[in-house]
Amino acid sequence: RADGALYRSAANAMKARFLEGTREQIFGWLEEWVAGHAARTRTHSICVLVGEAGTGKSTIASEFSKRLEEQGRLGASFFFTRGTQDLNSPAKVFSTIASQLARSQPSLRVPVVDAAREHLKRGALQQLEQEFEDLVRRPLSTLSSIDHAPIFVIVDALDEC
Numbered sequence: 001r002a003d004g005a006l007y008r009s010a011a012n013a014m015k016a017r018f019l020e021g022t023r024e025q026i027f028g029w030l031e032e033w034v035a036g037h038a039a040r041t042r043t044h045s046i047c048v049l050v051g052e053a054g055t056g057k058s059t060i061a062s063e064f065s066k067r068l069e070e071q072g073r074l075g076a077s078f079f080f081t082r083g084t085q086d087l088n089s090p091a092k093v094f095s096t097i098a099s100q101l102a103r104s105q106p107s108l109r110v111p112v113v114d115a116a117r118e119h120l121k122r123g124a125l126q127q128l129e130q131e132f133e134d135l136v137r138r139p140l141s142t143l144s145s146i147d148h149a150p151i152f153v154i155v156d157a158l159d160e161c
Contacts, residue, residue, distance in 0.1 A: 001096040002086035005078040023060060030064055034073065037150040061156040068152050075151035076100035080160040090128055090161050097153055098135035105151060111139035 003009070026049075033047055049057050058079070068074035076097040081087040095116075102112035112135070119126070119134040126134075140151070 001099040002078070002092040004081070004084065004087055005092070005096045006100065009079075023056065023063075026060060027064070027067075034068070034150075034152070037152075058156050061154055065154045068154070073149065073152050075104050075153050077154040078156070080155075080157040082157075082160045088161055093155070093161075094128065094131040094135050097155075098139065101136070101139065101151070101153075107143060107148065108139050111142045115139050 030047070033044075037045075049060060051057050061077075061079070065074055065077045077100070078093050078096055079087070086092050098112050098116065102109045115134055115138050119131070143151075
């Protein structure tokens, strides 16, 4: 896993410089999106924040991660960073997300560990699609959407890898 990928890691300190009271419209929309998932009325399970370079997308992602964690809703976060080994390539993204999901969601610990064991039996270096399937999608599919609250995963700066 990539230890520096978490939103609150030292590698992401510059991205976490949020000025209170700013970007309230965006956060209002994001909170509505989260509330829609909590109420099971939202149909879009992926939210993509787009904008020009330097407009604060990473700061928003970092602050949103913080808010989700405070609410107990953040499952995992991965913040890509140019020039930082492990964070400038997709090689460790799914293993890192799986590791964080296992730590943040007690109901996923056993499914993630079991999935990782099975995955590694076929070798450590596999295609990203297979890593996602084995380490993230399969463990998540063991949860009942009726009995389990939505889990949010934040991925930032995908264009930096």
